[in-house]
Amino acid sequence: MKALNENNEEQKMVDEGKVEQGTENKSGYIRMKKFPFIMLLFLLVFLSAGITTFALAFGKDKVVTVAPQRSEFNKLYAAFDTLKNGYYKDVNQQKLINGAIDGMVSSLDDPYSDYMSNEEAKSFHSSISSSFEGIGAEIQEKDGHIIIVSPIKGSPAEKAGLKPNDIVVTVNGKSIQGMNSTQAVTLIRGKKGTKVELTIQRPGTDAPMTVPIVRDTIPIETVYGEMVDESIAKVQITSFSTNTTKELVTTLNDLQKKGMKGVVLDLRQNPGGLLDQAVSITSMFVPKGKVIVKEQDRNGKVKEIASQNEGSPNLPLVVLIDKGSASASEIFAAAVKESAGVPLVGEKSFGKGTVQTAEDFKDGSNLKYTIAKWLTPNGNWIHKKGIVPDFDVALPDYASLPIINPEKELALSTSSTEVQTAQKMLKAVGYDPEREDGFFDEKTKEAVIAFQTAQGLPADGVLKGDSTMKLMDLLREKIKASDTQLQKAVEVLKERMK
Template sequence: MVKVVKNVEDEKLEQKETQEQHKDSEHETPLKSAGYVKMKRFYFIMLIFFVIFLSAGITTFVLAFGDEKAVDVVSVERREFDKLFSAYDTLKDNYYKDLDDDKLVNGAINGMLEALDDPYSDYMNVEEAEGFHNSISSSFEGIGAEIQEKDGHITIVSPIKGSPAEKAGLKPNDIILTVDNKSLQGMSTTEAVLLIRGKKGSKVELTIQRPGTDDPITVPIVRDTIPLQTVYGELLEDNIAKVSITSFSENTSKELVETLNNLQKQGMKGLVLDLRQNPGGLLDQAIQISSLFVPEGKVLFKVEDRNGNVKEYKSNNDNGTDLPLVVIIDKGSASASEILAAAVKESANVPLVGEKSFGKGTVQTAQDLQDGSNMKYTTAKWLTPKGNWIHQKGIEPDYKVQLPQYANLPFLDPDKELSMSMSSSEVSGAEQMLKALGYDPGKMDSFFDEKMKDTVIQFQKDNKLEANGVLKGDTTIKLMENVRETLIKNDPQVQKAVEILKGQLNK
């Protein structure tokens, strides 16, 4: 049909042109007029073919040598994104108010990572990514606690040594229900971090649900600068040193070597390495530090990808030490600290003391995106030198030693008054703290009676405080400080580690 129409139009055009030629050119012969018309038709058809070939040539050139965006347009046409594009277009066209394109895209990326159902994979917007980098490479302001999303709740992995979180009595596995009365239910880890962190000197109030307790507790914390220092060393009795590593940050291995050198100058003969409450950190730091204590060539750990391919990481033993060593772990020891603990246990026969570790056996990669946001995702699982996967299982110590019960007592709010005739879980906590310090508060019945009041008065007199028999403010703070100092002085896990080292040194 198209051919017929085109022929009819061509015939009409030819007839019209022939008539006009006869009309305007009486001196031209019929043969010459017909040739002119045929030439015009030839040029017109050739022009069409030229345009077609030119267009095809330009397209080929652009695809071969042109702007990458031209190629991107082709590569975007992937069937798996059809539904995503359709949803985006539908919202943009029909939602009842204007939408923020960046917010929609960020939400889509965040949704993909949440769909992995992996608490260690997360999307961070520009602001969140900046905080993430600061927590690894420099000091930051906040409460100083590693958190993770677990079973729909934001949970404490470990408070950092010397941080406001530790001083406030936060413990591993504490569930954070609210921050300043704002529920964290359904929030990602990075969203929770933004609420918890803040400027030095500002106050934040956490509502905590502690495993084994019935009632939530309110914990007010004053934010502070979380220091760069991650290694703390001291010389104990009989030239045995204790070194605590609080996290694995950029300069941790350097700090550790400097600390060990200083302790050796002081006569260190044995070492207790304290990894309690250490939430982990950078993998390269775990490798460097593990190499200090594992013989050269021995396996530190293995990494297995999703295809089952296994890569071994071995000790290079640079600046290594042959000192007798004991390592302390607890349920707050996670990730990189577990790599170190497993490496020395299985490849250097170093005994572990304390409690079962946290159990994080996966490796994450953090990738910055073009706008400064960040995507952290799990890339592999790591195995101990003997091929064990400790994920959600933890590492069992060779010597199980529990801390005393008072080490896990709930935080007492200094702003809350505890006085005569009151009965509560806070009163129970205060009774146990006083007893741990050698006082006799009477019956351990959670009731603030006359005996309890007299005991508080005696405690206040001993610490040169106003002796009014009321627990509040400076009295509460001093009570918790004294309990912490008593725990440090009479730490059964450190005592056991020292005992083991002494046995090794006396052989």
């Protein structure tokens, strides 16, 4: 099974885990293989016992022969024996072995390469199933920090206001600085109905924010369609999952019955997904034989993947991207732009341009490591650069406002960055407090009361709990209603349909 991952820079999504599927994993482009591996401990035992060769079968025809007397491992053996025999407490030998493997992978200094314990591997695999339990966000490790790649549509993470590039500082009070994304996912995920508290540092803001989130079941429903007017449809793909092609075909067929003549395909906040799904869907819009993506291995050898032309490339199309569009989303966007002349609208994408493979050990643990670059049809490597849209369009300023912790009380005479954020939100949704300096004065209280009264909430002039959540809900609705990027995409599409 091939998958695009963590994005993902792995569309791990806080995910927490999505193999690119965008949820609590890293974002990236992954190929998954399940080959039985022998654990390092067994290998050490066989070699130290004087076995001259050791063959391990992979599937039907792949065999690895391990020769003894590998001098480069002498230091590793010595360290293992020293700790096992001389440490002041009994050591867990399996833990030592896992640590050794993890150390090797960490030394690569590659945020997309991970060694996963049995428990972490289970979380990794569940991210490509039909559903999982967590907060529904894609994460990645970058420069020693865990950052949000993208929240999943309708997830607790999205409802709590998490945004791409938010830095997760702590999870339930525990610092996660220096952790890889797999370790962070293990802390962030949990049973439906349980609460996890994240401390978030948002770029451009001074103070960190505490964000309580109640975990839920995150279904992997990936395609949402609606008519924008009598002839134009908007179709959002939230990730490239197992059934995304089928979902998209069904959605497009339904929209055609409603009069769809052109489509805006929305890949904003899409952290990636399965490679076969990305190729299949891209083939619906790129002429047969045209290149969709190229892979370049360590020796510079390039493999091309061409359009299968499973659909009609003649449907007028415009694609929306933003900084949360990663991995598989970028493969699709680059392919339709360079091989089919489809315009891109929005903001520069995330920039994930490497390929990973994931292999299971016999004990259920997992090793994921980078094996290649992926290139656009024209041979461009977008890693850490992103894809620049043809039409650079930003959302309104209020679309990037930080989160307000609903458990924190904002009331008369208080002063804070949260109050400043609340004032900007109130103004955006039509209840102008006439100031945005962060001081909660009488005018601010009047604005809060007016907002609470209009929404049928207790009109006490205090922002907390339901009032805070409702204010953020109204802002999300405002952002959707004033979607400048979608408006521009529709305008461009109408020109293409003439």
